[in-house]
Amino acid sequence: AKNNYNLVLLAKDRGTPSRNASLAVNVAINPAITGDIKFNYSFTTPENVPRGTVIGSIDITDGRTVSAYTISTGNYDNAFNIQLKGNNGELTAMNNLDRETYIIYSLLIYATTDVDTLIITVEVLVTDLNDNPPKFDVSTLVLAVPENSPIGTLVTTVHCTDLDTDAINRNNILYLQSPGPSLFGIDQAGHLTLTSVPDFESMPSISFDIIASDNQTFTTNLKVNVRIIDAD
Ligand SMILES: [Ca+2]
Ligand SMILES: [Ca+2]
Ligand SMILES: [Ca+2]
Ligand SMILES: [Ca+2]
Structure with a gap:
């Protein structure tokens, strides 16, 4: 079947003398x-x-x-x-x-x-496959806590997202990695709380990592620095 047609459009007016113009048009016909x-x-x-x-x-x-x-x-x-x-x-x-x-x-x-x-x-x-690491919404955390704050005090809440689906990220967990004695705990909702009463004189500051792990495939660290505020 022929798929291309060349048409000539002719326009002619009714004036005297008559004027006309032509326009060549190529029309491609799509297959049925x-x-x-x-x-x-x-x-x-x-x-x-x-x-x-x-x-x-x-x-x-x-x-x-x-x-x-x-x-x-x-x-x-x-x-x-x-x-x-x-x-x-x-x-x-x-x-x-x-x-x-x-x-x-x-x-x-x-x-x-x-x-x-x-x-x-x-x-x-x-x-889905697990091909994205967990991501915190900040890269470092710098905090200050007054000494003698009671156990259970909420210091901050961290937020972590992962582009993969929850089913793929099963056992997605948050935990702390601390070089020294731990002053803090974290729950799976990201609440960082005091697990003992801070004392400026024995520990004026503390550094640790909050780690998010998605089924042990990827881990992402969030560096935390906490300064203990001295009280008399
Ligand atoms: Ca994925
Ligand atoms: Ca992907
Ligand atoms: Ca993931
Ligand atoms: Ca003090």
Whole structure:
């Protein structure tokens, strides 16, 4: 079938003498899309799979002969490639898939066949891996606590986030790492409290780390410096 037509538009006015102008227009006709025949596929892949990993195969088994598969829309950052394998379309990963950027891709794919062009929708669900460390909302903490403050005094609350899902970060924990005798405790809500009464004369300042660990895969340290304020 002819897919290109050259048209000439002619405009002519009613004046005397008559004036006219012409405009050449090239019109490209898109291949016929068979709207009522639609194939839907759904694939699942973990994030970070290497380039070339096969995500899934599109299998048109209705007697048509496919000459090409083309991804029309939805292929953000050129995440996927599709190749003709026999009569099938093999969808492979191109760039590293990042669940923290795109969780679901909805691809619109055309299959050019000997009869017509088919529309195929492919949904690719990207599943989570633990590939992000916990992150505190500050990089260091400098605090001051009056001496003789009672046990249980809330000194501060630290906040920690992780881009991975909670299911992946199971056993995400906060704990303290202290070189000397510990004056503080922390709970899993990030509350840093006194576990003994501070005494300026014996310990004017103390340094330690608050550590967040996501299932022992990544740990992130937050440096804390606490000055004890002298009281008479
Ligand atoms: Ca990721
Ligand atoms: Ca992740
Ligand atoms: Ca994580
Ligand atoms: Ca004192």
